[in-house]
Amino acid sequence: METDQSSPVDVVVTVGADNKPVCTPDTVMARGRNVVLMFAVQTAGYVFPATGAVVVTNPGSQFPQPSRTIGPNDSRATLLDLNTDAGTYKYTVAVQRVAGGEVLHLDPIIKNGNQML
Numbered sequence: 001m002e003t004d005q006s007s008p009v010d011v012v013v014t015v016g017a018d019n020k021p022v023c024t025p026d027t028v029m030a031r032g033r034n035v036v037l038m039f040a041v042q043t044a045g046y047v048f049p050a051t052g053a054v055v056v057t058n059p060g061s062q063f064p065q066p067s068r069t070i071g072p073n074d075s076r077a078t079l080l081d082l083n084t085d086a087g088t089y090k091y092t093v094a095v096q097r098v099a100g101g102e103v104l105h106l107d108p109i110i111k112n113g114n115q116m117l
Contacts (some may be wrong), residue, residue: 006032006083012059013106015043021095023037023104030083037110039067039077040088043087049103054076057090062112083112 011026028037039054041047049071054067054077067079079091089110096103 002084006030006035008036008038010050011039013039013041013043013095015046015095015104019104021104022094023093023106026108028108030081030110030112033083035081035083037079037080037081041075041095043095045098046104047074047098048077049094049096050074053094054079054102055092055094056110057092059089060085062089067105081112085112087112 009028009030011028013021014024015021037084039048050069051066053069058065062082062085063079064082067077070076070078089112090107091110093106093108094103
């Protein structure tokens with residue numbers, strides 16, 4: 001059965017005591033078409049920057065729009081994945097320390113399965 005919209009995929013972003021961000025899951029698995037990837041910062045004192053929170057290195061036609069940082073308090077970011085072609089896509093997640101503005105980066109991957117639900 002083909003679907004036009006898949007369920008959102010949640011990705012939790014935390015910053016450890018070593019000052020390094022971590023995404024859970026590290027590899028995001030997209031299934032179905034038009035998948036909304038929902039990133040949430042869950043470490044106090046960190047937010048997503050207003051722009052460039054999630055950037056796919058070589059988006060091709062799979063990621064037609066930049067990520068959007070949304071509330072509350074810039075703690076969430078969304079990214080649309082059309083998932084019409086199977087493949088692996090590197091991306092960068094940026095989180096910003098509220099006190100001081102330091103930006104930290106992490107480079108995990110998204111796996112498009114091009115599978116229908």
